[in-house]
Structures are given as structure tokens and as C-alpha cells.
Amino acid sequence: MNKIKVEDKEFEIFLENDALNKRIRLLGIQINIDYEGKCPLFIGVLNGSFLFMADLIKEISLPCEVAFMRVASYEGTSSSGKVKELIGLPENIEGRDIIIVEDIVDTGLTLTHILKMIKEKNPASVKVSSLLLKPSALKYDIEELEYIGFEIPNEFVVGYGLDYNGLGRNLTDIYRATEA
Numbered sequence: 265m266n267k268i269k270v271e272d273k274e275f276e277i278f279l280e281n282d283a284l285n286k287r288i289r290l291l292g293i294q295i296n297i298d299y300e301g302k303c304p305l306f307i308g309v310l311n312g313s314f315l316f317m318a319d320l321i322k323e324i325s326l327p328c329e330v331a332f333m334r335v336a337s338y339e340g341t342s343s344s345g346k347v348k349e350l351i352g353l354p355e356n357i358e359g360r361d362i363i364i365v366e367d368i369v370d371t372g373l374t375l376t377h378i379l380k381m382i383k384e385k386n387p388a389s390v391k392v393s394s395l396l397l398k399p400s401a402l403k404y405d406i407e408e409l410e411y412i413g414f415e416i417p418n419e420f421v422v423g424y425g426l427d428y429n430g431l432g433r434n435l436t437d438i439y440r441a442t443e444a
């Protein structure tokens with residue numbers, strides 16, 4: 265299906281599952297090389313990252329651990345600019361090699377906040393893998409942003425974990441809003 269409706273909003277196909285998987289395979293290969301001899305801790309940011317995490321982790325051939333945490337809510341199609349506290353950040357991350365797994369980086373506010381909190385716990389290293397990045401929306405300089413799936417235009421997207429008002433996370437492909 266090329267066009268779908270989620271609640272009141274119309275979306276069109278943007279990134280098919282096959283393309284997502286191909287790209288994720290490459291990200292996995294890159295991480296396997298970069299972290300050889302290490303045991304990274306992948307920390308997914310809920311809810312949006314759960315499918316990306318599931319597929320990414322299947323490409324990792326290193327010993328590794330997986331955890332999830334949660335931050336602020338994002339309502340409607342534009343960022344509220346507010347970030348709440350982190351919930352569920354693993355306690356014992358001192359000396360660990362952390363890879364934060366995000367569905368999408370928009371302005372970068374959420375990620376900047378997460379990075380600050382994680383660095384306070386003295387990990388050995390921190391990098392970020394985000395399936396999607398909207399470069400033209402980015403307002404913060406984030407040097408840890410290392411493993412990007414796709415750079416996309418500043419449009420609202422849904423599917424493959426990403427939601428519109430809580431709906432659409434179950435879509436296997438990613439769709440973009442046909443109008444703002």
C-alpha cells in the first residue's frame with residue numbers, strides 16, 4: 265500500500281522494510297568492526313527504537329548487552345522542546361562502552377540530554393546509533409552521532425516503531441506525512 269491513513273493524517277510510503285534491513289545490516293557490520301574485542305552495552309530509547317534495536321542487535325556478532333530506557337513524550341508532529349527525566353537508565357555503566365539506540369534525531373534536544381546524563385556515570389565511551397536523522401532540524405552539535413541509518417528531510421514520519429499520536433508503530437515500512 266502506497267498511501268495510508270493514521271488517525272486523521274495521510275502518509276505515503278518512504279522507506280520500505282527491505283531498504284531498512286539492508287542499511288541496518290551495514291550498520292551492524294560497522295559496529296562489529298569498531299567494537300572488536302569489546303562488549304558494548306546497547307541502550308535503546310523507548311518507545312520508538314524497539315524494532316530498530318531488535319533488527320540491529322541481530323546483526324551484532326560481538327558479545328553485547330541490551331537495555332532500554334525512556335525519556336520525554338513527544339506530542340503531535342512538532343517537538344514540545346521539553347525533556348523530562350530519564351527512566352530506567354542502567355546503574356552500572358561506569359567503564360562500559362555504550363551505544364545509544366534511537367529511532368530518530370530531530371532537533372537533537374532529547375539526545376543531548378541523554379548524553380549528558382550518561383556521561384555523568386563515567387562510561388568508557390558513548391556513541392549513538394540513530395535509524396533516522398533530520399539534518400536540517402538539528403540544533404545541537406552532537407559528535408557522538410556515529411551510526412546513522414538514513415538522513416531524511418524535515419518531514420514527519422511514522423512506522424517501524426515511530427508513531428503518530430501513539431499509532432503506527434506496527435507498520436513494517438516507514439511512511440511520511442503527505443502534508444504538514
Ligand code: XMP
Nearest residue numbers: 338343369370371372373374420421426427
Ligand atoms: P528531538 O527534537 O529532541 O526529538 O531530537 C527527538 C524525538 O522526537 C520524536 N520525533 C518523531 N517521532 N516521527 C515520529 O514518530 C517524526 O518524524 C519525529 N521527529 C521527532 C522522536 O520520539 C524522537 O525520539
Ligand code: MG
Nearest residue numbers: 309312367368
Ligand atoms: Mg524517540
